[in-house]
Amino acid sequence: MGSEAQTGSGLDRSRRLTVPELVARSARRAPDAPALAFEQDRRTFGELEERSERLAAALGARGVEPGDHVAMLQYNGIEFVEAFLAIQKLGACAVPVNFRLSRQEVDYVLADSGATLAIADPELAPRAGAVETIVVGPDYEEALAAAPPERRAHEVMGEDLAFLMYTSGTTGRPKGAMLSHQNLVVNTTNWLYEVGARPDDVWLSGLPLFHIGGLNGILPFLHLGALAVIEPSGGFDPAQSIARLARHDVSMCFFVPTQWQDICAHPAVATVDRERLRKAMWGASQAPLPTLELLAATFPSVEIVNAFGQTEMSSNTCFLRGEDAIRKMGSVGRPALGVEARIVDESGEDVPPGEVGEIVYRGPTVMQGYHGKPEATAEAFAGGWFHSGDLVREDEEGFIYVVDRMKDMLISGGENVYPAEVERALIEHPAVAEVAVVGVPHPRWVETPLAVVVPAAGAEVSEEELIEHCRERLAGYKKPSAVVFVDILPRNAAGKVLKRELRDLYSG
Numbered sequence: 001m002g003s004e005a006q007t008g009s010g011l012d013r014s015r016r017l018t019v020p021e022l023v024a025r026s027a028r029r030a031p032d033a034p035a036l037a038f039e040q041d042r043r044t045f046g047e048l049e050e051r052s053e054r055l056a057a058a059l060g061a062r063g064v065e066p067g068d069h070v071a072m073l074q075y076n077g078i079e080f081v082e083a084f085l086a087i088q089k090l091g092a093c094a095v096p097v098n099f100r101l102s103r104q105e106v107d108y109v110l111a112d113s114g115a116t117l118a119i120a121d122p123e124l125a126p127r128a129g130a131v132e133t134i135v136v137g138p139d140y141e142e143a144l145a146a147a148p149p150e151r152r153a154h155e156v157m158g159e160d161l162a163f164l165m166y167t168s169g170t171t172g173r174p175k176g177a178m179l180s181h182q183n184l185v186v187n188t189t190n191w192l193y194e195v196g197a198r199p200d201d202v203w204l205s206g207l208p209l210f211h212i213g214g215l216n217g218i219l220p221f222l223h224l225g226a227l228a229v230i231e232p233s234g235g236f237d238p239a240q241s242i243a244r245l246a247r248h249d250v251s252m253c254f255f256v257p258t259q260w261q262d263i264c265a266h267p268a269v270a271t272v273d274r275e276r277l278r279k280a281m282w283g284a285s286q287a288p289l290p291t292l293e294l295l296a297a298t299f300p301s302v303e304i305v306n307a308f309g310q311t312e313m314s315s316n317t318c319f320l321r322g323e324d325a326i327r328k329m330g331s332v333g334r335p336a337l338g339v340e341a342r343i344v345d346e347s348g349e350d351v352p353p354g355e356v357g358e359i360v361y362r363g364p365t366v367m368q369g370y371h372g373k374p375e376a377t378a379e380a381f382a383g384g385w386f387h388s389g390d391l392v393r394e395d396e397e398g399f400i401y402v403v404d405r406m407k408d409m410l411i412s413g414g415e416n417v418y419p420a421e422v423e424r425a426l427i428e429h430p431a432v433a434e435v436a437v438v439g440v441p442h443p444r445w446v447e448t449p450l451a452v453v454v455p456a457a458g459a460e461v462s463e464e465e466l467i468e469h470c471r472e473r474l475a476g477y478k479k480p481s482a483v484v485f486v487d488i489l490p491r492n493a494a495g496k497v498l499k500r501e502l503r504d505l506y507s508g
Contacts (some may be wrong), residue, residue: 016158016179019219020089020172022188024049026225035222036078037248038230043078043226048085051144055086055342057151058100058143060406062117062132066091066154069113069164072210073097073106073120073127075233076095079136080209081218083119088181091154093161096210099124099233100415100475105174109166112372113176124263160181164371165212167416169309176371177312186364187314188219190336195305196317197224202248204229206241207414212315213284213307217254219413224457238269245272252279254307256414258286258444264298274301281323283307284414285446286402304459308332308402310388312380314365317341317388318400331399332392339363343394348383356403358394360385408499412448417475421500422449422480425473431461436489438503451480452502 023045026035031046039326043051064070070087072094074080095113096268097106099121106127110118116130121136134143163179197203203221207214209230221228229248231241236259245253255263260282263269280295280302287306295304297391303322309315315405320333335341342350343357351357366386369377389391391404408419426435434454442448454460463483470479484506490498 004188012157013155015179016156017185018088018156018158019162019184020052020072020085020156021079022185022219022223023052023085026222030225033225034227035225036218036228036230038076038078039232041078043082044223047062048078048082048222052085052089054144054147055082055090055140055149057147057149059086059092060090060342061148062134062143062150062196064090064117064207066090066156067161068092068116068398069331071095071097071110071113071115071118071120071128071131073099073118073124074136074209075099075121075124076209076214076230077136077232078122078230079140081222082217083228084215085136087193088156089151091156091160093164095126095164095166096215096480098208098210098475099164100438100477102473102475103127104473105475108172109176112174113164113166116336154220156181158185159368161368164211165311173421175373175376178368178371178498179314180368182221183314183365183367184216186338187216187316188223190338190365191216191306191307191316192220192224193337194238194316194321195220195281197221197226197252199224199226201221201251201278202227202229202252204231204241204244204250206231206236206253206259207284208233212311213309236262238454240268240428242266242272245277249273251274252285253277254281256284256415257282257284257291257446260287260295260446261291265456269298272299274299279303279305281305281307283309285411287435288446289330296326296329306332308348308400310390312367312386313339313361313388314367316365317359317361320399324399327397328397331395331401334398334400335361339365341400342385343392343400344385348385353396355396356393357389358406359390359400361388362386389442408438410449412439412442412449412477413445415475417447417478419449420469421453422474425470426451426453426466426480429461429466429469430464431456431459432508433457434489436497436502438506440503440507442481448481449478450502451483452489452506453483453485454487455485480506 027045027049035045035048036043116132118133162181164176166174205217218228304325306320308318318333340362390405422437433456436452439447440450490501
């Protein structure tokens with residue numbers, strides 16, 4: 001029996017592949033090759049491997065154990081990638097935190113995740129509260145310099161948690177999607193196959209690294225031994241992004257639709273080398289057809305690729321490749337390699353092509369569940385498939401078009417906004433008796449939250465006061481852009497607010 005157990009353990013070890021090992025492989029093959037670029041800072045693969053190893057040792061010396069959760073309160077930068085890899089080398093789990101969240105929202109994520117330590121930029125460190133923190137800068141560099149020569153040995157397995165990524169839910173509280181090393185490794189290989197990246201490519205993305213698409217966009221290039229350029233956090237500047245495309249000879253890039261709109265409209269876009277730029281990717285939000293038409297007209301010789309997915313799927317589920325970008329404009333493409341998908345009705349039965357249903361998924365990129373939320377996990381995996389909440393239709397060639405979202409989520413400028421979160425904040429105001437938040441079209445952000453409010457009896461409150469109330473409690477992109485006051489909310493016979501009626505009424 002003991003011999004069999006050892007053999008089984010050996011089999012498990014021999015079949016594993018973890019995220020840090022993807023980078024270590026590139027470091028062994030080409031230690032002096034450039035891996036990351038951020039402003040004036042650079043890291044070779046050898047430097048990235050050495051520094052992440054030292055940081056892992058420093059974290060272990062501070063008591064981080066396998067299975068612990070380590071929060072990352074960081075802006076975009078090379079240290080973000082170093083921290084992500086170091087945490088995973090220990091067998092711990094990285095918990096990136098959206099720096100745009102309010103203090104209350106950050107407090108919830110830290111408490112719910114059970115983070116035992118945080119790595120934070122100086123401006124964000126106070127948000128870590130009582131959690132022990134390594135501050136990027138002198139503290140961070142001193143921790144690396146003082147690290148033990150070798151980190152504590154721990155064998156990380158493919159099913160170990162690598163990433164706890166918080167995504168908002170209809171209950172108004174974020175849920176932590178548990179992603180394993182296997183989830184991320186398979187998503188990386190899927191991405192490479194679908195997009196066709198090469199070792200001589202240079203990558204640049206407009207997504208923040210706390211966003212799953214931002215970090216997962218870098219991993220394929222670290223795996224290939226190629227260079228990834230990191231955009232700074234803060235307000236998007238199309239002129240600066242265009243300058244980086246030229247300065248770094250970028251061959252593949254990703255921007256959300258609103259960013260592409262600004263890039264294509266900027267005079268400096270004429271300086272982009274169309275011979276070097278091979279692929280222009282978009283995603284994170286549905287794009288209006290005029291934006292896609294502008295992108296195609298601005299870069300007629302460049303392949304346009306749409307990447308579609310969600311956090312719980314690690315994240316990509318569908319790709320619209322360059323050869324189909326024009327004739328299937330508006331589609332999110334077809335399911336990725338290794339992702340099985342169906343479109344089903346409320347009973348879980350397949351719907352025929354052309355009819356609307358919910359897209360559900362199965363495959364090795366599906367998350368392990370929601371952290372500490374067994375009921376939400378069971379609901380999401382009803383019938384043995386992951387239920388996305390996206391309502392879609394499929395054409396006769398198998399291309400998928402997103403129609404709506406079952407759970408009322410809206411995407412504003414590439415950021416997920418869940419009405420329940422905004423409603424929870426608004427109902428705390430004493431002048432609000434009832435509220436419903438819906439997404440309405442916006443010329444720049446694609447969608448924006450609109451609050452429909454029934455005031456409390458005898459109360460007086462202004463639109464500006466309620467928006468400011470939300471600004472103090474929520475990330476800026478979640479606050480309603482407008483407030484409409486009504487006497488009563490439309491409801492069905494069961495008492496549920498008819499949000500579709502509100503969207504139809506105020507979307508004109």
